[in-house]
Amino acid sequence: MTTDRKLRAPAAGAIALYARATHGFDGRVAHATAVLQSAALEHAGRIVQVTSLGVEGMVLTDLIVRNQLGIAVATIDTGRLHPQTSALVPEIEARYGIAVEVHRPQPRAVARFVAAHGEDAMRESLALRKSCCELRKIEPLSRLLAGRSAWVTGLRREQSHARAVVSFHERDDAGRVKFNPLADWSWADIWHYAAQHDVPYNPLHDEFMPSIGCAPCTRAIAVGADFRSGRWWWESESAKECGLHVSVHSRAAKAAAPSRREGGGGFASAQADFGNAEVKGAQAPDRSQSETAKECGLHVSVRAGAAKAAAPEELEAPA
Ligand code: SF4
Numbered sequence: 001m002t003t004d005r006k007l008r009a010p011a012a013g014a015i016a017l018y019a020r021a022t023h024g025f026d027g028r029v030a031h032a033t034a035v036l037q038s039a040a041l042e043h044a045g046r047i048v049q050v051t052s053l054g055v056e057g058m059v060l061t062d063l064i065v066r067n068q069l070g071i072a073v074a075t076i077d078t079g080r081l082h083p084q085t086s087a088l089v090p091e092i093e094a095r096y097g098i099a100v101e102v103h104r105p106q107p108r109a110v111a112r113f114v115a116a117h118g119e120d121a122m123r124e125s126l127a128l129r130k131s132c133c134e135l136r137k138i139e140p141l142s143r144l145l146a147g148r149s150a151w152v153t154g155l156r157r158e159q160s161h162a163r164a165v166v167s168f169h170e171r172d173d174a175g176r177v178k179f180n181p182l183a184d185w186s187w188a189d190i191w192h193y194a195a196q197h198d199v200p201y202n203p204l205h206d207e208f209m210p211s212i213g214c215a216p217c218t219r220a221i222a223v224g225a226d227f228r229s230g231r232w233w234w235e236s237e238s239a240k241e242c243g244l245h246v247s248v249h250s251r252a253a254k255a256a257a258p259s260r261r262e263g264g265g266g267f268a269s270a271q272a273d274f275g276n277a278e279v280k281g282a283q284a285p286d287r288s289q290s291e292t293a294k295e296c297g298l299h300v301s302v303r304a305g306a307a308k309a310a311a312p313e314e315l316e317a318p319a
Pocket residue numbers: 078080122129130132133134136137213214215216217242296
């Protein structure tokens with residue numbers, strides 16, 4: 001790996017705002033590494049990291065390369081990404097000396113959709129937004145995963161209510177194993193790791209975009225807002241998913257919601273902690289359905305048992 005970086009963080013960027021060494025950080029890094037090592041062994045040659053090029057994905061790529069795990073790295077270029085996001089592909093390749101698979105939507109399907117509905121049809125209706133996600137994200141993902149038995153994602157429990165029950169490993173609807181090694185990492189952990197290892201990241205994170213998707217569907221969030229509130233902000237909260245990561249997480253999150261409220265836990269705000277970079281609960285009592293649709297379908301899982309939110313036994317690496 002080289003230390004060259006084209007995209008350096010400003011002095012008061014995301015690292016300065018969020019990075020913090022918190023209790024148990026080294027253990028979480030060790031556990032995520034163990035999950036990845038086990039996954040790489042079990043699915044050698046048939047496993048891929050699917051990264052949206054957000055900071056979580058960048059941390060995972062760093063862990064994969066640093067530990068020489070031989071897990072392929074792939075992303076989906078929807079055709080609507082910010083240039084800052086697209087620029088990360090060559091930066092990863094130069095930094096880590098790996099080739100990143102870039103999967104794109106079918107040009108004719110995109111052309112037909114745009115001709116029929118316009119370039120920004122996603123703003124017109126939920127159905128059109130989901131259709132756009134389907135042809136630009138879901139269909140390319142299905143090709144990306146074809147012939148593979150497992151994938152790795154940067155999902156974290158803290159990212160949203162719907163993701164509060166993400167397991168370290170689960171099965172998607174096609175029966176593939178989906179590994180989420182960062183499930184128990186906090187926002188502070190992610191940035192602490194990025195700072196420790198000079199991990200390249202999207203400069204849009206420095207502009208208060210904790211969750212970065214396509215350019216027309218992402219905006220900066222306000223202090224105290226949820227991580228994914230800058231995604232599809234014009235929609236009702238109950239619709240905000242693109243289908244990449246829906247299903248069991250959403251159902252399980254609903255089921256788990258009452259007890260989580262009682263316990264004072266829950267998903268966190270990315271911006272509630274500007275001052276101390278600590279993760280604080282920012283849960284609203286009426287949001288039991290709010291995040292359930294805030295996915296794009298990349299992460300549909302089928303393990304109904306995933307409702308065991310943050311169970312201690314999940315801290316063990318998968319078999
Ligand atoms: S996030 Fe927006 S632009 Fe990207 S695929 Fe979905 S609707 Fe289309």
